[in-house]
Amino acid sequence: MSLKRIDLLICCGSGCISAGSLKVKERFQEVLADKGISSEVNIIETGCMGPCDYGPVLVIYPEGVFYKSVKPEDVEEIVTEHFLKGRPVQRLMLREEERLVSSQKEVPFYRKQVKVALANCGFINPESMEEYIATGGYEALGTVLTTMNPQQVIDVVKASGLRGRGGGGFPTHIKWQLVHDVESDEKYIICNGDEGDPGAFMDRSVLEGDPHRVIEGMMIGAYAIGATKGFFYIRAEYPLAIKRIRNAIKQAKEAGLMGENIFGSNFSFEAEVRTGAGAFVCGEETALIQSIQGERGNPTPKPPYPAVKGLWNKPTVVNNVETFANIPTIFLRGAEWFASMGTETSKGTKVFALTGDVNNTGLVEVPMGITLRELIFDVGGGMANGHEFKAVQLGGPSGGCLTREHLDVPVDYETLKERGAMMGSGGVIVMNDQKCMVNVAKFFIGFCVDESCGKCSPCRIGLKHMYNILDRITRGEGKEGDLEELQHLGETISRLSLCGLGQTAPNPVLSTIRYFREEYESHIRDHSCQTKVCTDLFHFMIDKNRCIGCSLCARKCPVSCISGSRDEKYTISQTECIKCGNCQDVCPVKAIDRIPGMHPDVLKQLQEKQNISIEE
Amino acid sequence: MTPISPQDNALYERLKEVIEETKSMRNPLIEVLRQAQDIFGYLPIEVQEFIAQEMNIPANKIYGVITFYNFFTMKPRGKYTINLCMGTACYVKGAPRLAQMMEEELGVKIGETTPDGKFTLSAVRCVGACSLAPVFVIGEDTYGRVDTRDKMSAILKRYE
Ligand SMILES: Cc1cc2nc3c(=O)[nH]c(=O)nc-3n(C[C@H](O)[C@H](O)[C@H](O)COP(=O)(O)O)c2cc1C
Ligand code: SF4
Ligand code: SF4
Ligand code: FES
Numbered sequence A: 001m002s003l004k005r006i007d008l009l010i011c012c013g014s015g016c017i018s019a020g021s022l023k024v025k026e027r028f029q030e031v032l033a034d035k036g037i038s039s040e041v042n043i044i045e046t047g048c049m050g051p052c053d054y055g056p057v058l059v060i061y062p063e064g065v066f067y068k069s070v071k072p073e074d075v076e077e078i079v080t081e082h083f084l085k086g087r088p089v090q091r092l093m094l095r096e097e098e099r100l101v102s103s104q105k106e107v108p109f110y111r112k113q114v115k116v117a118l119a120n121c122g123f124i125n126p127e128s129m130e131e132y133i134a135t136g137g138y139e140a141l142g143t144v145l146t147t148m149n150p151q152q153v154i155d156v157v158k159a160s161g162l163r164g165r166g167g168g169g170f171p172t173h174i175k176w177q178l179v180h181d182v183e184s185d186e187k188y189i190i191c192n193g194d195e196g197d198p199g200a201f202m203d204r205s206v207l208e209g210d211p212h213r214v215i216e217g218m219m220i221g222a223y224a225i226g227a228t229k230g231f232f233y234i235r236a237e238y239p240l241a242i243k244r245i246r247n248a249i250k251q252a253k254e255a256g257l258m259g260e261n262i263f264g265s266n267f268s269f270e271a272e273v274r275t276g277a278g279a280f281v282c283g284e285e286t287a288l289i290q291s292i293q294g295e296r297g298n299p300t301p302k303p304p305y306p307a308v309k310g311l312w313n314k315p316t317v318v319n320n321v322e323t324f325a326n327i328p329t330i331f332l333r334g335a336e337w338f339a340s341m342g343t344e345t346s347k348g349t350k351v352f353a354l355t356g357d358v359n360n361t362g363l364v365e366v367p368m369g370i371t372l373r374e375l376i377f378d379v380g381g382g383m384a385n386g387h388e389f390k391a392v393q394l395g396g397p398s399g400g401c402l403t404r405e406h407l408d409v410p411v412d413y414e415t416l417k418e419r420g421a422m423m424g425s426g427g428v429i430v431m432n433d434q435k436c437m438v439n440v441a442k443f444f445i446g447f448c449v450d451e452s453c454g455k456c457s458p459c460r461i462g463l464k465h466m467y468n469i470l471d472r473i474t475r476g477e478g479k480e481g482d483l484e485e486l487q488h489l490g491e492t493i494s495r496l497s498l499c500g501l502g503q504t505a506p507n508p509v510l511s512t513i514r515y516f517r518e519e520y521e522s523h524i525r526d527h528s529c530q531t532k533v534c535t536d537l538f539h540f541m542i543d544k545n546r547c548i549g550c551s552l553c554a555r556k557c558p559v560s561c562i563s564g565s566r567d568e569k570y571t572i573s574q575t576e577c578i579k580c581g582n583c584q585d586v587c588p589v590k591a592i593d594r595i596p597g598m599h600p601d602v603l604k605q606l607q608e609k610q611n612i613s614i615e616e
Numbered sequence B: 001m002t003p004i005s006p007q008d009n010a011l012y013e014r015l016k017e018v019i020e021e022t023k024s025m026r027n028p029l030i031e032v033l034r035q036a037q038d039i040f041g042y043l044p045i046e047v048q049e050f051i052a053q054e055m056n057i058p059a060n061k062i063y064g065v066i067t068f069y070n071f072f073t074m075k076p077r078g079k080y081t082i083n084l085c086m087g088t089a090c091y092v093k094g095a096p097r098l099a100q101m102m103e104e105e106l107g108v109k110i111g112e113t114t115p116d117g118k119f120t121l122s123a124v125r126c127v128g129a130c131s132l133a134p135v136f137v138i139g140e141d142t143y144g145r146v147d148t149r150d151k152m153s154a155i156l157k158r159y160e
Helices: A014-019 A021-034 A070-085 A129-134 A139-147 A148-159 A171-183 A202-209 A211-225 A239-254 A285-292 A321-331 A335-339 A373-380 A415-416 A438-452 A457-474 A484-495 A501-502 A507-515 A517-525 A552-556 A582-586 A600-615 B009-024 B029-040 B047-053 B059-068 B090-091 B094-108 B151-156
Strands: A006-011 A041-046 A060-061 A065-066 A188-193 A229-234 A270-275 A318-320 A349-356 A361-366 A390-396 A400-403 A428-431 A539-542 A562-565 A570-571 A594-596 B079-083 B118-123 B136-138 B141-144
Touching: A006 A021, A014 A202, A014 B141, A021 A041, A021 A070, A021 A285, A041 A438, A060 A070, A129 A211, A129 A239, A129 B094, A129 B141, A139 A211, A139 A321, A148 A171, A148 A211, A148 A321, A148 A335, A171 A211, A188 A202, A188 A211, A188 A321, A202 A211, A202 A239, A202 A321, A202 A349, A202 A501, A211 A229, A211 A239, A211 A270, A211 A318, A211 A321, A229 A239, A229 A285, A239 A270, A239 A285, A270 B029, A285 A318, A285 A594, A318 A321, A321 A335, A321 A349, A321 A361, A349 A373, A349 B090, A373 A390, A373 B009, A390 A438, A400 A507, A428 B079, A428 B090, A438 A501, A438 A507, A438 B090, A457 A484, A457 A501, A484 A501, A484 A507, A484 A517, A539 A570, A539 A582, A552 A562, A552 A582, A570 B118, B009 B029, B009 B047, B029 B047, B029 B059, B079 B094, B090 B094, B094 B118, B094 B151
Parallel strands: A006 A041, A188 A229, A188 A318, A229 A270, A349 A428, B079 B118
Antiparallel strands: A006 A060, A060 A065, A349 A361, A390 A400, A390 A428, A539 A594, A562 A570, B079 B136, B136 B141
16 A cells, blocks of 8 residues: 555544544654654554444554554554564454454454445545555446446446345346436436434445545446436535545546546546435435425425436436445456345345444444344344343334344345345344333334424324324323224325335334334333333332432432431332432442332322323 | 624625535535535524525525424524434433433533523434444534443533
8 A cells, every 4th residue: 555664544434533543643643753753654544444342443554453442542552562563562452262363354343244335444545546546446437438338337237236225225227227218418316325324324434435436336327327417415414424525526537537538438427515404304315306406305206206307307316325336346346246145136245334232333244145143143243241132123214123033034135124124224223132122113203203304194193193102102101002003003104105204114113013012012001111211111219228328319319309317218209200310320339220110109190190181 | 602693794705605606506505505504603594585685596495495404503502512312323322311411411401502602402313423322422522421420521511
């Protein structure tokens, strides 16, 4: 990558920056200058390397030594020991069962991963076009423009079996073919970087970590369909991604890789960035088009599909960031190579944001068809803090929860869908036995209620109704028949809504009712949240045997509902408690427990209130 | 921040430049609004009317767009905005509890600004630091795994 003796790669993905990687970088600059060896070390700020849990992470070449959780205080030691004396700092390296992991390649987190879309993320400086080119960047575009006609390009994509990575899994070549085949004076190509799934950051990492790859993929698509103008639609919450893409477009223009007659061909292309403004529904392609046109982001009925009548009523292809990121490699390494990975119907790899209660959270790319067990227990390193696995949520607000019995199903579009989940854009949230599924379902419905554009009533009113029922259940006011009503409503909303948001929003509820029915029933019938998550369905108790009568809890209680004395010990007046948990935090002898179930005093009060309202 | 008076010329000059720069774009309204919010901190009616006039777009359309997108606000914000992540990863790792602590600490609800104008408490979806969940962001700084009131107060004290 450079002529310097040492390449120091510092991960500057969002996870590592949050963990302090920029401070580590500054410290390196200071220490290297102090020792007079700045000229020997090439500091490269890379995009996300993946293992966010270990952040800030560094990799040092030529050896490929991987350091984790590096603090500014550690920098001096790395420089003197490793850079000057050639002795890697063992205490900052990863250990696997006492064995030292000597290089990045051996880190278990990477072992089952195959990097295509993420090939350069974490290896190159995303602000340098030269580094992208050094890895083979823009070679695919060159080959395409100088040796292939558009139909041949589409045929390669067809042979690769690539399907859209934005959620739906629509075969990319079909979309391209449709637009290729229509006659029009103008056609457009759009990169969907709205990434609305709350709890996912795949597209962001690609845009930030390897922007030229996405541009190259888009340009190959543009050539195939006959578009001369492209738009990147990126959410405003990702300022760095916006900056990096703008910068990359500028560099490509200056180098003549974008503009008129690229590579001496008669293909000309321009790209522009448009920013989203915080509306989940704008990830839906017709809403996105409205948004680029400066309108409210209300979806429009399909047909007509954007391929026929899209941006400014011209034929338009909308593809996800990761879809484009796969394209250059398909042309460099061949469609057969790409199609050799994955399952019958789902080819290639998929990027996931692995989060929740696993040991290794972060950004991963694995071959399609990997089992959930491998994803969670091998790549993810298993459950954190010795807890049991309970469920995994895939597909965000449109997706569903799967359970232990599904751990061996392969990750592909069809299999997940049959089980009530979906591939989605790649958010994977692993949950342990401390998580309440009713509460999770309520969270997702709450999200969709907030994000519904309000255009059609099943989605606007129906989802709100579902939310109210779930809310009642989590407050201990569930009734017999609630589950049937939820299912009925869910099916109706799915059938009658205009866009994908409404059509899929009931999925998290339907899938949790399907797999965790007892949990709903214990909320409704026993007024109890066994996982002690729903505030109204558990209570705090002071154990008199353990309580030492110090009064600390009583003094910290914001509603003064704890009383007692050193001799009598302390008790909580249950009907007044607001479940803030302060008492449990401050008790020096841990004498306060969470007990599942509504306290009898509170239940009595609730039932009296309900009786009164019935009599009225 | 005090409400903007139409005499705030420098700010309006900058907005005018932005509108000029985006003239070459087709339908640049959302870009203009985003930059206007950067300039003014929020989008009061006067700014909306100014944009309407300069861009020759009906004011009610601009209002419709602003109210549709969560990113735009018509209320002035505090000196610092605290963005609490309410994404899925943070939610399952205790964001609701963090929100409750934050509301108690500041004495305002999500969406409100403290009476001294120092902090605006707001909720966002995934900030991409899920491995540190639950997360909140103040300006450029991200804070993760804050699980007690004491730790939180210590962090807020750093902002003057
Ligand atoms: C409510 C909703 C939100 C969506 N959000 C996104 C998104 O954030 N990113 C994305 O690429 N696709 C999203 N989609 C899918 C897009 O409509 C579209 O299918 C996709 O961008 C096509 O690209 P692909 O074929 O490359 O996957 C969303 C769909 C719906 C219904
Ligand atoms: S389904 Fe919901 S989000 Fe989609 S158009 Fe209808 S109201 Fe809007
Ligand atoms: S949980 Fe909060 S309100 Fe309830 S007793 Fe403890 S300190 Fe008081
Ligand atoms: S869900 Fe909070 S940072 Fe991703």
